[in-house]
Amino acid sequence: MEHLQSAGLLPTSARSLAPLRLWQPASIADAVSCLQRCDAPVLLAGGTDLVAQYNEGLSPRTLVDISRIEALRQLRQHDGVLHIGALVTHHGGSGDALVRRLLPGFARAWSRIANPRIRFRATLGGNLMARRTRYEGALLLQALRAQLHFTGTAGRERIGVDAVWHGDVPAHAMLSDIEIDTRALVAFDYERSLRPLMTQAVSVWREPAGLRLVLVLATEYLAPVNLSLAVPGLQPQQLAARAPAMARELLAQLPVSFDDGQVTADYARHAGAALLARQLESLHV
Numbered sequence: 001m002e003h004l005q006s007a008g009l010l011p012t013s014a015r016s017l018a019p020l021r022l023w024q025p026a027s028i029a030d031a032v033s034c035l036q037r038c039d040a041p042v043l044l045a046g047g048t049d050l051v052a053q054y055n056e057g058l059s060p061r062t063l064v065d066i067s068r069i070e071a072l073r074q075l076r077q078h079d080g081v082l083h084i085g086a087l088v089t090h091h092g093g094s095g096d097a098l099v100r101r102l103l104p105g106f107a108r109a110w111s112r113i114a115n116p117r118i119r120f121r122a123t124l125g126g127n128l129m130a131r132r133t134r135y136e137g138a139l140l141l142q143a144l145r146a147q148l149h150f151t152g153t154a155g156r157e158r159i160g161v162d163a164v165w166h167g168d169v170p171a172h173a174m175l176s177d178i179e180i181d182t183r184a185l186v187a188f189d190y191e192r193s194l195r196p197l198m199t200q201a202v203s204v205w206r207e208p209a210g211l212r213l214v215l216v217l218a219t220e221y222l223a224p225v226n227l228s229l230a231v232p233g234l235q236p237q238q239l240a241a242r243a244p245a246m247a248r249e250l251l252a253q254l255p256v257s258f259d260d261g262q263v264t265a266d267y268a269r270h271a272g273a274a275l276l277a278r279q280l281e282s283l284h285v
C-alpha cells in the first residue's frame with residue numbers, strides 16, 4: 001500500500017478516506033435496520049454523486065451499499081400506475097419498454113440525463129436524494145406528479161417530490177420506489193435547451209371539466225417551482241392553437257422570488273413562455 005502511494009499509483013483522495021464500516025444488505029429490511037442502529041449511516045446506490053460528496057467533505061462512519069437489493073431494481077405497473085425502483089439506472093429506466101409505452105415523453109427526457117458512462121451506473125433514486133438543484137430527476141418527476149415511497153421500520157410512507165427539498169423525508173428510512181399515476185396524463189414534454197440556465201417540464205392532465213397544464217421550472221441554483229393552469233372545456237386537439245396565450249398566462253404566475261442572480265423572474269417568464277408555447281404546439285396528443 002505504502003509503495004503504491006509513494007509511487008503515485010493511488011489517487012490522493014483514496015488516502016484521505018477515513019476508516020468506515022461497509023454494510024452490504026441483501027434486503028430492504030436489512031438496510032432499514034442498519035439505518036436505525038448503525039453509526040452515522042450513509043446510503044450508497046450507484047456512488048456517482050457520493051464521490052462528489054466525499055470531495056465536499058462527507059466522511060461517513062458507516063456506508064450502506066444498497067446496490068445488491070434486487071427489489072429496488074424493479075419496474076412494474078398496475079392499472080396505469082407505474083412503480084420505478086429507486087435503483088433503476090438512467091440507462092435501464094429510459095430504455096425500458098414499459099416506461100417507453102406508458103410515458104414516452106418521460107423516457108425521452110430521462111434518456112438525455114448525463115453521459116453514457118454515468119448513465120449505466122447512476123440511479124433515479126440517487127439523483128433525487130442527492131438534492132442538487134442542477135440535477136434533473138426531481139423536476140421531471142414533479143411535473144409527472146410522482147409520489148415517493150420511503151420504507152422504514154414503521155413501514156411504507158408516501159410523500160411528494162417537493163418534500164425532498166424541504167428535508168421533509170421520513171427518518172431512518174430509504175427511498176424504495178417512485179410511483180407515477182399515468183391514467184389522467186395526456187402528454188409530457190421536457191425542454192433543456194437553455195440548460196444550465198433553466199429547464200422546464202410540462203404535463204397535460206385530463207380533468208372532469210377540461211384540461212390542466214402543469215409546468216415545472218428550475219435553474220442551476222433554484223429548486224423546481226410548480227405552476228398550474230386549469231382550462232375548462234379545452235380539448236387536447238386545441239392545445240396547439242391556444243399555446244401562446246396559455247403559455248403567457250402560466251408563466252405570469254412565476255413569483256418574483258424566482259431569481260438566482262443569473263436568471264431573473266422576468267427573464268424566466270419571457271423565455272419560459274416562448275419555450276412552453278413551442279412545447280405545447282409540438283405535443284403528440
Ligand SMILES: Cc1cc2nc3c(=O)[nH]c(=O)nc-3n(C[C@H](O)[C@H](O)[C@H](O)COP(=O)(O)OP(=O)(O)OC[C@H]3O[C@@H](n4cnc5c(N)ncnc54)[C@H](O)[C@@H]3O)c2cc1C
Nearest residue numbers: 043045046047048049050114122123126127129135136175
Ligand atoms: C459526469 C456526470 C454528469 C452528470 N450529468 C447529469 C445530468 O446531465 N443530469 C442530471 O440530472 N444528473 C447528472 N449527473 C448526476 C447523476 O445523475 C447523479 O449523480 C446520479 O443519479 C446519482 O445516483 P447514484 O445512484 O450514483 O447515487 P449515489 O451517489 O449513490 O447517492 C446520491 C445520494 O443519494 C442518497 N441515496 C441514494 N439512494 C438512496 C435511496 N434509495 N434512499 C435514500 N437516499 C439515497 C445517497 O446517500 C447520497 O446522498 C451527472 C453526474 C456525473 C458524475
